[in-house]
Amino acid sequence: MNNPKPKLVVIGNGMAGARVVEEILKRARGQFDIVMFGAEPYGNYNRILLSNVLNGSQQAADIFMNPLAWYSENGIKLHAGVKATRIDRERKVVIGTPLKKEAPAYAVDAAAMPEAAVIEETYDHVIIATGSRPFVPPMEGFGGAGTFLFRTIDDCDQIAEYAKTCKKAAVIGGGLLGLEAARGLMTHGVEVTVLEAAPQLMIAQLDAEAGQMLRGTIEGMGIAVMCEKITTKIVRVDGRIARLDFKDGSTLATDMVVISAGIRPIAEIAGASGLSVNKGIVCDDQMRTSDRHIFAVGECVEHRGRIYGLVDPIWEQANVLADVLTGLNPKAEYLGSKLGTKLKVMGVELASMGETKPSLPDDEVVIYREPSRGVYKKLIVRENKIAGAILLGEIDTAGVLMQMFMADTVVSARRADLLFGTATGAPVLSVFDLPDHAQICNCNGVSKGAIKEAIQIGKCHSVSKVGGCTKAGLGCGSCKSLVAQLIEAYAGEVTEDPSEHYYVPGVPLEKSQLVAEIKRLGLKSVSAVFRELGGGKEDPGSKVGLASLLKTLWPGEYEDERDARFINDRVHANIQKDGTFSVVPRIYGGVTTPDELRRIADVAVKYNVPMVKFTGGQRLDLLGVKKDDLPKMWKDLGIPSGHAYTKGFRTCKSCVGTDFCRYGVGDSIALAQKIERRFQGVESPHKMKLATAGCPRNCSEAYVKDLGAVAIEGGLWEIYIGGAAGGSVRKGDLLCTVKTHDEVLTLMGRFMQYYREHGKYLERTYHFVERFGIETLRKIIVEDSEGIATRLDAGIQQAVDAYKDPWKEAELPAYPAQFSAPELAHALAVAENNG
Amino acid sequence: MSTINLGSIEKIPIGQGICFNVDGAEIAVFRQRDGKLFATQNRCPHKQGPLSEGVAGGGKVICPLHAHKFDLATGAGSEPHECVKTYAVCEQDGSIHLSL
Ligand SMILES: Cc1cc2nc3c(=O)[nH]c(=O)nc-3n(C[C@H](O)[C@H](O)[C@H](O)COP(=O)(O)OP(=O)(O)OC[C@H]3O[C@@H](n4cnc5c(N)ncnc54)[C@H](O)[C@@H]3O)c2cc1C
Ligand code: HEM
Ligand code: SF4
Ligand code: FES
Numbered sequence: 001m002n003n004p005k006p007k008l009v010v011i012g013n014g015m016a017g018a019r020v021v022e023e024i025l026k027r028a029r030g031q032f033d034i035v036m037f038g039a040e041p042y043g044n045y046n047r048i049l050l051s052n053v054l055n056g057s058q059q060a061a062d063i064f065m066n067p068l069a070w071y072s073e074n075g076i077k078l079h080a081g082v083k084a085t086r087i088d089r090e091r092k093v094v095i096g097t098p099l100k101k102e103a104p105a106y107a108v109d110a111a112a113m114p115e116a117a118v119i120e121e122t123y124d125h126v127i128i129a130t131g132s133r134p135f136v137p138p139m140e141g142f143g144g145a146g147t148f149l150f151r152t153i154d155d156c157d158q159i160a161e162y163a164k165t166c167k168k169a170a171v172i173g174g175g176l177l178g179l180e181a182a183r184g185l186m187t188h189g190v191e192v193t194v195l196e197a198a199p200q201l202m203i204a205q206l207d208a209e210a211g212q213m214l215r216g217t218i219e220g221m222g223i224a225v226m227c228e229k230i231t232t233k234i235v236r237v238d239g240r241i242a243r244l245d246f247k248d249g250s251t252l253a254t255d256m257v258v259i260s261a262g263i264r265p266i267a268e269i270a271g272a273s274g275l276s277v278n279k280g281i282v283c284d285d286q287m288r289t290s291d292r293h294i295f296a297v298g299e300c301v302e303h304r305g306r307i308y309g310l311v312d313p314i315w316e317q318a319n320v321l322a323d324v325l326t327g328l329n330p331k332a333e334y335l336g337s338k339l340g341t342k343l344k345v346m347g348v349e350l351a352s353m354g355e356t357k358p359s360l361p362d363d364e365v366v367i368y369r370e371p372s373r374g375v376y377k378k379l380i381v382r383e384n385k386i387a388g389a390i391l392l393g394e395i396d397t398a399g400v401l402m403q404m405f406m407a408d409t410v411v412s413a414r415r416a417d418l419l420f421g422t423a424t425g426a427p428v429l430s431v432f433d434l435p436d437h438a439q440i441c442n443c444n445g446v447s448k449g450a451i452k453e454a455i456q457i458g459k460c461h462s463v464s465k466v467g468g469c470t471k472a473g474l475g476c477g478s479c480k481s482l483v484a485q486l487i488e489a490y491a492g493e494v495t496e497d498p499s500e501h502y503y504v505p506g507v508p509l510e511k512s513q514l515v516a517e518i519k520r521l522g523l524k525s526v527s528a529v530f531r532e533l534g535g536g537k538e539d540p541g542s543k544v545g546l547a548s549l550l551k552t553l554w555p556g557e558y559e560d561e562r563d564a565r566f567i568n569d570r571v572h573a574n575i576q577k578d579g580t581f582s583v584v585p586r587i588y589g590g591v592t593t594p595d596e597l598r599r600i601a602d603v604a605v606k607y608n609v610p611m612v613k614f615t616g617g618q619r620l621d622l623l624g625v626k627k628d629d630l631p632k633m634w635k636d637l638g639i640p641s642g643h644a645y646t647k648g649f650r651t652c653k654s655c656v657g658t659d660f661c662r663y664g665v666g667d668s669i670a671l672a673q674k675i676e677r678r679f680q681g682v683e684s685p686h687k688m689k690l691a692t693a694g695c696p697r698n699c700s701e702a703y704v705k706d707l708g709a710v711a712i713e714g715g716l717w718e719i720y721i722g723g724a725a726g727g728s729v730r731k732g733d734l735l736c737t738v739k740t741h742d743e744v745l746t747l748m749g750r751f752m753q754y755y756r757e758h759g760k761y762l763e764r765t766y767h768f769v770e771r772f773g774i775e776t777l778r779k780i781i782v783e784d785s786e787g788i789a790t791r792l793d794a795g796i797q798q799a800v801d802a803y804k805d806p807w808k809e810a811e812l813p814a815y816p817a818q819f820s821a822p823e824l825a826h827a828l829a830v831a832e833n834n835g
Numbered sequence: 836m837s838t839i840n841l842g843s844i845e846k847i848p849i850g851q852g853i854c855f856n857v858d859g860a861e862i863a864v865f866r867q868r869d870g871k872l873f874a875t876q877n878r879c880p881h882k883q884g885p886l887s888e889g890v891a892g893g894g895k896v897i898c899p900l901h902a903h904k905f906d907l908a909t910g911a912g913s914e915p916h917e918c919v920k921t922y923a924v925c926e927q928d929g930s931i932h933l934s935l
Contacts, residue, residue, distance in 0.1 A: 506893075527850075527868055538868065538892035541904070563850025563868070567888040567899045570851075575899050579885045815848045822854035822861060822877075822887075825841050 005033045006124040008325070009094045011084040011269060013038025015047055016298025016314045017129035018066045019445065023322035025074060031326055034076045035121045037096050039105035040152060041081035043067045048311060048443055051177075051344050053156045054184030056728045060153050065471075082119055087273035089291060093120045105152055106133035106266060125293050125325060128270060128281060132263040132299040132309070137172070137197075141234030146241040146256045150181045159258060163188035166255035170194075170244055172231055173261035174201040176343055181260050182223050183345045189703075189731050193224040193252060195244070197261075200227060205341060205352035209369075210390050213376050217348050217393070220374075226252070263309055265300040280307045285333040287321040297321050304336055313337035315445030340402045340442070342395070346770075351398035353405045354388030355380055363387065366415045377419045384410045386418075397421055399482040407438055431485045440486070441472035441479045451486050461487055461495040503761060504546055506530070506539025511549075511760060518553060525559035526550065545761035548647060551683055552756045555798040562814060568645035571819060572806040573630055576623065581630060583609075583622040584644035585637055586680060589654045589672030589692075590618030596639060603636045615644070617651035617689060628821040631810035640680070640805040647762070648683035649690070649752075652676045653701070657694030657711070664694035666711020671741050672700075675709075678745055681803040682752060682796070685759035685768075690748075703731050706765040707751065709744050712737070717744050721751055721777070722769025730766045733774035736782045749796040750781050750789060757795070841931040844872075852896065854887035857935070863887035864924060864931060865896065865907060873907035874924040874933055880917045 008024075010017045013036050021034060038044075044066040052058040071078040083105070084096040096119045099105065134149040136142055146166075148159050163169060163185060171182045174196030182192045194201070200211030201218070215225050230247040234257055243253045265280035276282045276290040280302030287295045287303075297317045299309060308314065316337055323332035340353030358365050358380055366379040375393035379386065379401075386405040391398050401418060404411055411418055436449030454460045454469040463483050467473040473480045487494045503511040507529060514533070523529050526546045530538050547564040568574050573581035585600065600620055604612050610624035619642055625633065634641070643650060652675040655661065657668030672692040682688075691702040692709045702708030704725035710718045716737050723732030735751065738744060754777070759768045769777060779785040781792075813819060839857060844866065847853050852865035854877045861877035863886045875896070877887050884900030891897075897904050904913035910921040923934040 540890045540892040540895050540897050543890050543892060561850060562848060563891070566890060570888075575888065577882065577900065579883070579888070817846055817848055817851075817853050820853065822856040823841075823846070825839055825855045825857045 005031065007122060008032040008034050008125045008127065009121050009123040010034065010036045010127045010129060011087075011094060012129035012131055012266075012298070012300070013040065013044055013078065013080070014129060014131045014298065015044065015311055016131065016318060017127065018044035019315060020127060020129065020297050020318040020321050021076065022066075023318050024326055027322055027328050028326040030075075032125075034074075035123075036071070036076060036078045037082050037084040037094065037121075038078060038080050039083040039099060040154075041099075041101070042153065043070060043078070043080070045153060046443075047151075048344075050150070050153065050156050051180035051184055053153070054150075054159065054181065055187045055346060056184075056730065057346070059727075060156070079119060079121075084269055085272070086269065087126060087275075087294065089273060089294075091122075092124070092293070093122050094126060095120050104149070104154070106131075106149075123293070125295065127321070127325075128289070128294065128296040128300060129298045130266040130269060130300045132265045134259060135262040135264045136259055137231070137261050139231050139233060141236065142257075142259070145239070147234065148256070148258045150177060150258055150260050156184075159185070159256075160188055162256055163190050166190050168193070168254045169256045169258065170252060170254040172257060172259045174198070174225065174227070175204060175260065175262070176202060176341060178260040179218065179343060179345050179348075181258050182218075183221070183347075185258065186221070186223060187730060189729070190255070191224070192222075193226060193254070194218070195229040195231060195246075195252070196225070196227045197230050198227065201225065202343075202352075205356065206390055206392075207356045207378065210352075210356075210376050210378065210392050213369075213371065213374060213392055214348070214350065217374050218345075221347055263299065265302070265307060267300055270296070270300075278302050285320075285335065286324045287317055287334060288324075295321055295325070303334065306336060308337060308339075310339060310341060311445070312339070312439070312442040315439070315442075318445075338406055340405060342398065349391075349393055349395045351391045351395045351402070352389070353402055354386065356388055356390060364415075366419065368419055379415060379418055381411065381415065386411060389418075391419075396481075399479055402442070403434060403438060403440075403482065407434065409433075431482065431489050440482050441470075441474075443479075444471040444474060446470045446472040448486065451483060452490055455487055455490045461491045461493075463487070463494065503549065504539070504542035506537070506542030507534045507546070509533065511758075514549070515553065518550070524550065524554050524557055525561050526564040527561060528559075548683060548685065548761060552799075555795075555802050562818075571627060571630060572641055572645065572809065573625070573627075574645040578624075580624045581627060582644070583625055583630065583633055583637075584615060584619055584642040585639035586642040586651075586676070587619040587639075588676045589652060589669050591654070591669060591673065592619075599637055599639070603633050606636065607633055617642075617644070618653045619644075619651065626821065628819050631813070631819050634807040634810040641807040643681055643806075646681075646683060647686050649679040649681065649688050652679075652690040652692060653705075654692045655694050655699040657692075661694055661699075663697055664711070665713055666694050666715070666717060667741075668692040668694035668700065668709075668711060671709060671717075671744060674741055674745060675748065678800055679749070679752065681806070682756075682799045684752060684756050686762050686764045688752065688755075688765065701725060704729065705732065707748050708732055709748075715739060717741075719744060719747055722766045722774070724764065724766040728764075728766060732766075733769055735774070735778055746793065747781060749800075750792045751777070753792040753796040753799075754781060756799075757792075837935050839933045839935065841933055844926050844929055844931055847931070850892065852887040852889070852891055854885060855933075857933070861885075862922060862933065863896075864933065865891045867892065867894075870926075872924045872926055872931065874922040875905065875907060875910060876920040879903060879905075880912065880919060881914070886919070 046063045046065050049063040053060050082096045082098050084094050086095045169185045169190040169192050171178050171194045174194045182194045185192045201214050231244050232247050233245040235243050243251050245251050267277045267281045270281040271277045281296045281300050283296050283301050283303050298314050320332045320334040323329040343350040364381040368377040378390040380388040385408050389401050434448050438448045450470050454466050458469050460466045460469050466483050484494050503514050543564040544566050551558045607629050609622045613621045615621045652672040654668045654672030658664035688706040690707045691700040691705045693700045693702040694711050702710050704723040708720040718737050719735045720732030721735050724730040847866040850868045852863045855862050863877040865873045879898040881903050884898040888899045889896045894907050905919050910919045912918045
């Protein structure tokens with residue numbers, strides 16, 4: 001090698017560290033040898049989306065922005081799980097030690113591996129991007145089981161895991177993060193109380209009135225809020241948290257505590273290395289610390305006396321630093337940032353920017369309030385520019401306001417336009433007028449210029465394509481409307497992305513349009529749909545979805561082309577990883593007889609079934625069956641199919657209920673059996689698993705089923721819908737309370753039919769119920785607000801009547817090769833051999 | 836190269852595939868709705884899923900196990916570094932003729 005490249009060591013592999021490296025690579029790939037230290041044992045992920053991970057709407061795996069492969073692809077050496085402890089400025093080396101796996105990455109005294117070798121990296125330049133750690137207000141008893149902070153993927157995992165053992169949780173801190181944590185905790189089935197020291201929520205972003213209104217909205221979601229509560233002590237009984245004591249003498253019973261009361265920069269490494277540190281690591285306008293070879297960026301920085309806790313300023317800092325380090329613009333300057341945020345709590349629309357109260361005598365304040373809908377809008381205008389704004393409950397104009405606020409744009413004389421859009425629908429702010437460097441996506445730091453390029457050069461004409469190309473819109477999502485406006489401005493019109501709205505990828509129609517066309521043209525088979533609506537092109541990825549829809553639309557009349565079925569539905573059994581199948585006979589309500597059990601045992605022996613297992617749905621699974629044995633086994637069993645393979649009604653579990661249980665208040669077994677007999681074989685957009693419980697102790701887990709019925713005192717039944725206890729966990733929403741088994745059957749059926757008609761293919765009920773909202777569904781299904789109840793009831797009745805046990809095909813296969821094993825063909829069969 | 840007569844085309848349900856075991860080699864033969872025939876190795880390169888049990892159409896098959904997709908004519912796969920072997924196959928007088 002000739003001249004070695006200058007070596008850049010980055011300490012901290014979070015949002016700021018990884019971003020600055022990306023910016024450097026963008027400007028001058030190959031200029032530096034880059035080494036990174038990251039205390040967390042992962043690549044870089046989008047910390048902002050941890051709130052979604054906690055509330056279950058995203059998986060941890062989905063939020064990685066720079067997976068480990070990214071580092072190797074870009075020639076970056078990453079010490080993952082290694083904490084840098086000191087910079088030896090004499091020798092110009094950074095010194096680090098690997099962390100123990102269980103130590104939180106941000107702990108002050110994070111336990112290093114005792115015997116771990118010290119890692120040293122020489123440097124020419126260092127960037128410190130160590131971020132911050134959660135602040136724990138002084139109180140007795142914090143630390144140990146049941147107390148948590150909310151900063152990393154590991155924190156999220158631990159909170160979710162521990163919540164399973166709890167009934168009540170307290171969140172200390174009623175700011176942006178505290179509320180996101182509270183909403184996340186709620187999805188784990190605990191009762192949540194938010195404790196705020198100030199007299200209102202989100203004091204940094206809201207005025208008192210908006211704080212009060214937000215409190216109402218939050219409480220309406222089932223989260224308790226207590227303000228002016230200062231926790232002094234976490235009290236344990238028998239080693240488990242029992243309650244919190246407050247300064248005012250009051251107490252609150254709780255099983256766990258999450259603290260989210262602000263952040264403090266992680267600056268020890270700078271201090272230990274003799275750099276100047278005040279609240280954070282002190283930097284100049286070029287992001288340089290007191291040593292000219294060492295820079296800092298992100299939440300660990302103190303710039304002009306300010307510390308930032310949002311990503312937006314960090315992107316600006318990273319840009320400046322990359323310009324300076326690469327020499328692209330050595331005079332680039334960071335002059336501080338304006339702040340705007342959006343609360344990412346499902347069900348709360350809230351955006352806030354700049355100042356919350358007027359501060360100069362000439363400040364103009366515009367306020368609109370509509371308490372009945374929880375809407376509050378406030379604008380502070382100073383010298384015809386936006387000095388601050390709060391939008392609660394309705395935030396359509398937030399994107400535009402934020403742009404004008406950030407860019408100091410002179411605003412329209414009609415202030416109302418800023419809060420509601422213009423009466424004519426003309427844009428308040430023309431996106432044409434924004435400069436190219438204006439930041440559109442604040443989460444991912446994407447400028448108008450980059451989006452314009454994606455639209456004009458990359459030919460991305462849909463919001464999701466622009467997102468795929470630039471990352472715009474993939475954070476909190478609040479900039480999507482601006483992205484759409486940009487597409488309109490530069491490409492004429494927004495193309496809706498097929499994969500987003502089409503019912504299936506191969507037919508360019510949304511579900512409602514597709515249904516209308518299918519009905520208008522009377523299309524009753526999948527091939528007919530491809531012929532008439534899919535441009536004559538067959539798409540294997542769309543066949544199964546279309547089949548499911550057609551079957552719902554034409555009960556009894558659907559032309560069942562078996563090639564449009566997934567293998568499980570062709571052979572009425574679940575395909576296993578080795579290509580064998582499983583047989584699950586129907587056991588109504590989980591109640592069987594010795595005779596049935598004996599037959600199941602006999603069949604298992606006769607066909608050498610390698611495993612017999614109890615399923616999660618209270619029945620028996622015979623696993624590892626060869627395809628050609630299936631029909632023989634069904635005949636021998638003489639029990640109908642349990643439909644353990646269909647996208648449709650699966651099973652209804654029950655608890656022992658009034659028959660034997662001493663707590664039972666309702667006959668859960670009889671109900672489960674009635675449900676299962678009625679709805680067996682009914683198909684739907686995705687599977688439906690049900691349960692009934694004889695009392696709220698809920699032994700059969702009815703609260704977390706797609707549909708559940710729970711008996712309560714007074715001879716009543718509660719019906720829950722949209723529960724889940726699979727990859728996502730969600731408690732179902734209470735639809736209504738009824739008196740009789742028959743009413744349960746009617747309402748469950750009505751909901752099923754509505755779901756069958758309106759659910760997207762492969763949309764589970766928990767997404768469906770969240771998409772429509774329980775209020776809306778209750779109106780339609782219980783109160784019959786649309787007058788369609790009779791039609792829905794008739795629809796489900798038709799599906800019930802169309803039930804045929806598919807295992808009857810054992811007697812008469814639907815087509816010759818339905819259950820055939822691979823056919824043998826060998827040399828004997830050679831017809832001609834032309835060498 | 837040898838050609839094997841696998842017997843009547845009617846064995847293969849329309850729009851589907853079935854698996855033949857040709858001297859120990861598993862070969863999937865697909866009969867598309869438009870009459871086109873395709874043949875590929877039966878086992879998916881991902882985790883050995885049986886492609887003959889997949890949903891096929893439009894010149895493609897989707898593996899029943901993890902939904903990786905393969906082009907029936909070229910063998911090209913939807914995932915990088917995954918492809919399947921294809922064989923020439925045609926219909927003559929109502930029977931399937933496979934070239935090995
Ligand atoms: C749940 C949650 C939601 C949020 N939502 C939003 C939002 O909606 N909008 C918004 O703008 N901001 C939001 N934020 C704030 C945003 O995530 C932070 O501003 C941003 O992550 C800060 O980036 P950073 O790189 O400075 O710090 P970090 O992302 O914390 O990265 C620092 C990294 O350095 C590592 N490290 C520390 N010390 C060392 C050492 N000595 N050696 C090696 N590695 C070290 C740390 O372990 C960490 O991985 C949210 C934060 C959280 C926790
Ligand atoms: C006197 C009342 C009760 C009776 C008769 C009873 C009976 C049973 C029985 C027989 C089982 C099956 C055990 C097995 O499969 O090995 C079971 C499982 C279970 N019980 Fe109870 N139980 C009672 C009370 C409770 C209570 C009060 C709860 C919850 C608070 C509960 C929660 C559970 C759970 C979660 C399961 C596992 C369910 C499954 O595997 O699907 N039980 N119960
Ligand atoms: S849910 Fe209630 S009635 Fe049913 S078994 Fe459990 S405790 Fe008994
Ligand atoms: S085995 Fe074919 S996709 Fe996994």
